[in-house]
Amino acid sequence: MPDGRLLIGNKRYSSWSLRGWLAVHLAGLDVEEVLIPFVRNAGGGSTPAIAAATPAGLVPYLEHKGARVWESLAIAEYCAEQAPGLWPEDRAARAVARSVSAEMATGFRGLRQAMWFNAGRDFAGLGRTPEALADIARIERIWAECLAAHGGPFLFGARFGLADAIYAPVVGRFLTWQPEVSATTRAYMAAVRAHPLVDRWYREAQAEPDSWLLAGYETPPGA
Template identity: 45%
Template sequence: MYELVIANKNYSSWSLRPWVLMRARNIPFTERQIPFPGGDSYPTYKPLSPNGRVPCLIDADRPVWDSLAIVEYLAERHPGLWPDDAEARAWSRCAAAEMHSSFQTLRDICTMNCGIRVRLKHRPAALERDIARIGELWNEGLVRFGGPYLAGDTFTGADAFFAPVAFRAQTYGLDFGGAASAYVERMLAEPAIREWYEAALAEPWREEGHEEEARAAGEWTEDLRARA
């Protein structure tokens, strides 16, 4: 059975992607959760993950690291993780790769922190561009392939890659416009995403670097997490 090494569910957007795809598509795995240690996490994760980061999928003695590589590795072994239709599959891979490599301002200002609600103190033009581009992508996929997921009627790798953005929308009150607004609600209601969210709220750990990033974003209006 696969083993998936992840960090805090409250913070780790990269860990969420393969975790939620495997859970949503009923691919069995065991979870090894190692919370962020604070400061340099490389020595903590290096014994398990060649790049010293999470997530890392371990298949027998074979480590597969980086969320995009993990999804591609799984897609070779489990049909349907990308759409069967060639056009939808090409679009999905492009959208997932864009999410993997882009939207740095969104990442920097709206860091993933599932259990809090934040009123942003500033929304620079670069953040607005990131939000607009994600809305453009989501609305294109939903209209072009008929929904209710980004590439059709099945949860695939494209949805998994944007799952952290649904949490960011909830935390920071982001609106992506059009059909994308309903898509956020659908994603947050997905059983696998609900499972992740409930576990994130129950975590007792806090990592000051991630907390400071969220404090810098704006005023916290709610903290729904269990007491540290």
């Protein structure tokens, strides 16, 4: 019997779910995966089944051995407690890993609004608002600094860790919207996309039924 459950949304759309799901899998927690497909009503608002099943009305949400954890960063920290080594071992590197993860979790609204996560579409060349491009420039600087300091292929070295999990959905956005990025960024994107867990997420996203598709996330801007 599993030790709990992880509630997530559609793998095709839910960038936050991807972060929690990666953290839980990196930590090797034995939890049941419960996927609640998003519903969009004309009046807006979030999915009633998610609102009813989670403390904040949002996914991801983790229940594990009596602990209840929501917010992606809190889930990442909980997973790091369960499986030490998911943050860098070095204190100074760990401080940067936490900082860049928090910067992602609390910022980059320009990117998030203009280039939403869709694991099944090619919106190449679209969404290039000034705000999104400014966020992308900052993200590229973060990645370049981390990769240079730790030698890649992941942000803090050889191992795909929690900072990579937090940025994996950004890689996904870049794959879908294909902004112009540096060769360093492209190499990092390729490493993240090839990670077995990220690849599994994409395969499972592609296997979701057409009845779960939401027009708002399938229609490119200006269409």
